[in-house]
Amino acid sequence: xxxxxxxxxxxxxKCKGCTNCIKHCPTEAIRVRDGKAKIxxxxxxxxxxxxxxxxxxxxxxxxxxxxxxxxFKYKIALxxxxxxxxxxxxxxxxxxxxxxxxxxxxxxxxxxxxxELVTEATxxxxxxxxxxxxxxxxxCPAIIRLIRIKxxxxxxxxxxxxAPIELGxxxxxxxxIIETGIKPNEIxxxxxxxxxxxxxxxxxxxxxxxxxxxxxxxxxxxxxxxxPVLKHLKNPEQLATAQLEGISWANNGGESSxxxxxxxxxxxGIWNVIKVLEELENETLDDIDFVxxxxxxxxxxxxxxxxxxxxxxxxxISSILDNTTLSxxxxxxxxxxxxxxxxxxxxxxxxxxxxxxxLEQAMAKLERIEEIYEGLPQLDCGSCGAPSCKALAEDIxxxxxxxTDCVFKLRERVKKLAAEMLLLxxxxxxxxx
Amino acid sequence: MSNNIALHYDIDGKDFTMAxxxxxxxxxxxxxxxxxxxxxxxxxxxxxxxxxxxVIHAGGGFADVVINPEKICITVSDNGPGIPDVELxxxxxxxxxxxxxxxxxxxxxxxxxxxxxxxxxxxxxxxVGKGTSVEMVIYIAGKQPNI
Numbered sequence: 001x002x003x004x005x006x007x008x009x010x011x012x013x014k015c016k017g018c019t020n021c022i023k024h025c026p027t028e029a030i031r032v033r034d035g036k037a038k039i040x041x042x043x044x045x046x047x048x049x050x051x052x053x054x055x056x057x058x059x060x061x062x063x064x065x066x067x068x069x070x071x072f073k074y075k076i077a078l079x080x081x082x083x084x085x086x087x088x089x090x091x092x093x094x095x096x097x098x099x100x101x102x103x104x105x106x107x108x109x110x111x112x113x114x115x116e117l118v119t120e121a122t123x124x125x126x127x128x129x130x131x132x133x134x135x136x137x138x139x140c141p142a143i144i145r146l147i148r149i150k151x152x153x154x155x156x157x158x159x160x161x162x163a164p165i166e167l168g169x170x171x172x173x174x175x176x177i178i179e180t181g182i183k184p185n186e187i188x189x190x191x192x193x194x195x196x197x198x199x200x201x202x203x204x205x206x207x208x209x210x211x212x213x214x215x216x217x218x219x220x221x222x223x224x225x226x227x228p229v230l231k232h233l234k235n236p237e238q239l240a241t242a243q244l245e246g247i248s249w250a251n252n253g254g255e256s257s258x259x260x261x262x263x264x265x266x267x268x269g270i271w272n273v274i275k276v277l278e279e280l281e282n283e284t285l286d287d288i289d290f291v292x293x294x295x296x297x298x299x300x301x302x303x304x305x306x307x308x309x310x311x312x313x314x315x316x317i318s319s320i321l322d323n324t325t326l327s328x329x330x331x332x333x334x335x336x337x338x339x340x341x342x343x344x345x346x347x348x349x350x351x352x353x354x355x356x357x358x359l360e361q362a363m364a365k366l367e368r369i370e371e372i373y374e375g376l377p378q379l380d381c382g383s384c385g386a387p388s389c390k391a392l393a394e395d396i397x398x399x400x401x402x403x404t405d406c407v408f409k410l411r412e413r414v415k416k417l418a419a420e421m422l423l424l425x426x427x428x429x430x431x432x433x
Numbered sequence: 434m435s436n437n438i439a440l441h442y443d444i445d446g447k448d449f450t451m452a453x454x455x456x457x458x459x460x461x462x463x464x465x466x467x468x469x470x471x472x473x474x475x476x477x478x479x480x481x482x483x484x485x486x487x488v489i490h491a492g493g494g495f496a497d498v499v500i501n502p503e504k505i506c507i508t509v510s511d512n513g514p515g516i517p518d519v520e521l522x523x524x525x526x527x528x529x530x531x532x533x534x535x536x537x538x539x540x541x542x543x544x545x546x547x548x549x550x551x552x553x554x555x556x557x558x559x560x561v562g563k564g565t566s567v568e569m570v571i572y573i574a575g576k577q578p579n580i
Contacts, residue, residue, distance in 0.1 A: 152470030153477075278457055281474065282481040283547075354467035359502050359573070362466045363438050370438075394465075 007061045007199035007216075008046050012036050014058035019382035021050035021059060026270045027149065031395065032385035042352045045145035046197040047270050047295040048304040061196035061305055064215035066225070069104060072188030074180060076172045077105040078165060078213065081112040081242070081250040082194045082300040084320065085313035086223055087230075091320050093240035099229045100192070100222070101237070107176060108239055111191075112246030114168030119245065119258045120333050121161050121341040126261075132156040134263075134280065134288045137255055139163055142197035142295035143273060144206050144347065151277045152349040160343040162207050164249065165191050165198060167341050169212035188214040192222050194303030195296065207343035218305045244320065251314050252299030256292040264290040269297040355397070369393045377408045437501040438462075444484050444509070446493020455496045456481040459507075466500070468573060475551040476505055476571055482544045483509035483567050489534050490514065491565065504553075504573060510566035516559040523549065 017035035022028075029043035030050060037050075037058070050059040069075045077100050084091040097108045118139075126135070138144055138159045147154050169189040176187050193199055193216040205211040248254030252268035265288055267276045273293045279285050296302035298310035306313070355369075356362035372393040379389070384405040386392040395401035404410045440462065442455035456477045463473045480496060487494040491513020499506045516522045525546040528535070545567075549555050554570035 150464075152464075153474035155470070278453070281460070281477055282453055282456060283478050284453075284481070349470050351464070351467055353461075353464045355465050357467065359466060359468075360436060363436065363500065363502070366438055366462065366465055 005200060005203035006039065006041060006044050006046055007063070007196035008039065008044060008048060008051060009060060009062050010037050010039065011058045011060055014056045016056055016058070017385075018055075019385075019387075020053050020055060022382055022385065022387045024049050024053045025387065026274060027146070028387050028391055030387070031400070032382075033400075042350070043149065045142050045149065045295075046195075046200045047142035047146070048196045049270060049295075051196065051304040061199060061218065063193060063199055063218040063221070063305070064190070066103075066217055066221065068215050069188060069190055069217075072214065073186040074107070074176055074182045074188070075105045076107045076109055076169075076176060076187065076189045077101070077103075078109050078111050078168050078172065078189055078191040080165070080192055080194055080219070080300060081110070081115070081247040082303065082306060082313070083192055083219060083222075084247065085250055085301055085316045086219065086306060086308045091316055092236065093242075093320065094236040094238055095230060095233055096226070097239040098236040099226050099233055101239070102229050102233070103222075103225055105190075107172065109168055109172035109189075110240065110242040110246070111164045111168045112242035112249060114164040114171060114246075115249040115255075116243060116246035116258070117171075117333070117337055118161055118164050118167060118341060119255070121338050122159055122259060124338055125159065125161060126259075131159075134285070135159050135290050136280075137290070137292045138206070138343075139249070139255055139292070140197065140294045140296075141201050141206055142195075142270070143293045145197070146270070146273070146295075147277065148347060149350050149352045150274075151281060152351075153281055154277060155347050155349050157280070158347055160207065160346070161341050162343065163198075163201070164246075165201070165213060166205070166208060166211060167337075170340055171337075173212060190214060191216045192219055193217065194219045194300050194306045196304060197295065206347070207345055209345060219303070220305050220307055223307045244317075247320060248317055250300050251317060252294045252297075252302075253292065254299065254317075256290055259290060261290045263288050264292065266292040266294075268294045268299055268302070270295045355394075365397050369397050372396055372403065375403075375409075376406055379408075381407075383407045437499055440498040440500075442496040442498075444487045444494050444496060444511075446488055446491065449485070449488040452484040452488045453481050455484055459498055462500075463505075468505075472505075472571060472573060476507070479548045479551045479569050479571070480507055480509070482547050483507070483569070486544050486567070487511045487513070489530050494564075502573065505571045507569045507571075508566055509569075510564065512564040515561035515563055515565055516557065517561050519557050519559060522557075 015036045017032050021037055022030045027043045027045055029040045031038050084093050084096055101108050136157045172189055173187050177184060191213050199216040202211045202213045202216055245258045253266040256264035256266050267273050298314055301313040302310035355365040373390055376389040384392045386395050392401055404413055445451050459480055460473055460477045487509055491511035494511030497508045521527055523545050552569040553572050556568040559565040
């Protein structure tokens with residue numbers, strides 16, 4: 001396995017080398033070099049901000065090709081609750097699930113079911129009482145990666161419980177093994193994903209050594225395949241079992257309301273999350289027990305691979321309640337589920353911003369950065385391809401850039417050279433006379 | 434090549450939503466130096482508390498940070514009213530913050546006591562009517578010498 005896999009990638013053909021993405025990246029992970037954007041792998045958290053801001057659609061999320069499901073004998077679709085909210089009419093969950101199944105899956109599994117169990121597990125975890133306060137939800141992988149590289153002191157606060165997708169893949173596969181007798185490696189679980197961050201999780205998982213999710217299919221792509229099927233669908237199967245508690249995880253705020261925690265906040269949008277995490281690090285939000293944080297505005301419904309406007313999608317949650325005949329749940333709560341839901345691999349801080357392993361060397365480099373920065377125009381124009389003058393100064397010291405990448409510095413140099421040439425020219429013509 | 438880094442920050446006294454700027458830039462610098470998360474956290478909280486004090490009581494001031502391979506020294510100074518009774522000010526829960534500040538949830542009398550908890554050394558120099566400077570030292574990698 002590659003050390004850094006990222007779902008967020010660049011379509012070099014479409015990239016114009018403008019500065020939109022470098023300016024909007026929350027971890028300063030993008031540079032424009034040789035006229036094209038480049039992602040610094042160890043800093044990218046797959047939040048998808050660049051996908052959202054790129055006016056040329058050059059940033060994209062790599063997802064698995066739909067045909068990959070046919071590599072497996074038994075195919076399971078893991079359907080995120082945000083999928084239910086993508087359709088213009090009142091969401092009929094049974095119809096949506098039946099439609100997805102008709103696309104070629106043997107089984108559909110509602111991730112909302114797993115979300116309910118994650119809520120239950122989180123409640124139990126809170127009851128056990130052995131944790132750093134306030135707890136931070138582990139549902140959004142982009143936020144976990146953000147904490148891992150930028151907020152080291154908050155690493156112990158992240159709830160060490162698997163995201164609903166991962167637990168869902170385990171439950172669905174266990175069920176398939178028992179019911180069909182098919183070998184585990186012949187069962188494929190595919191997540192219908194609203195975002196890039198979750199795609200990355202199947203290759204570089206959080207909390208487990210290797211993910212049970214075999215691939216991710218873009219929600220947008222599946223939506224297009226599903227529309228014609230839904231048009232002609234008659235007599236949908238009774239497949240919906242998730243309750244509103246799990247389905248509401250699609251929205252920001254859903255997870256905390258399911259937890260019934262009194263002192264919780266739900267924050268959405270990566271920049272808002274960063275602000276709150278800063279305050280948590282300064283211990284200024286000490287009366288809060290639980291922080292639900294999603295990188296996308298609105299929560300998962302705001303993901304870069306969704307179809308519907310996230311604000312519209314959010315309002316549809318209420319109509320789900322009176323529209324669907326929810327059958328009783330199939331999974332009872334048990335210690336086995338609790339054990340399966342716990343992280344097997346702890347979260348570790350990654351010092352990606354470190355300038356040097358040796359402290360004194362790092363200090364010398366930092367000093368040089370300050371010196372270079374002082375000489376730069378400090379306009380943060382981005383023309384050099386770095387998001388700010390500070391970032392350029394850092395890149396120069398790291399050996400990724402030179403001072404004349406700065407257009408102002410270049411102009412200065414050209415002026416100086418021109419003056420010198422004029423002087424030289426004067427000297428040589430003087431000799432010839 | 435010198436072996437210390439000096440940083441200077443002005444603390445704006447008019448707007449206390451801006452308090453925390455020095456703390457967050459220092460955090461960034463310490464991250465670049467590869468300082469351990471625990472130490473970064475202690476420095477960040479201490480600087481933040483001192484910044485808040487500066488804003489609430491003294492109408493602003495400045496923070497000076499000197500980092501060398503052994504320790505991080507932070508001095509937050511102001512030209513405010515000074516502290517008449519330092520011993521009392523160091524007591525948890527003792528506060529002279531005005532009501533307007535307390536209503537916002539600040540001024541709980543935990544500023545200086547918190548700084549004391551999170552730093553290895555704290556020295557307060559204060560002159561009533563002239564100002565206060567809080568000198569804090571945090572040792573890197575537990576290099577605290579026996580004094």
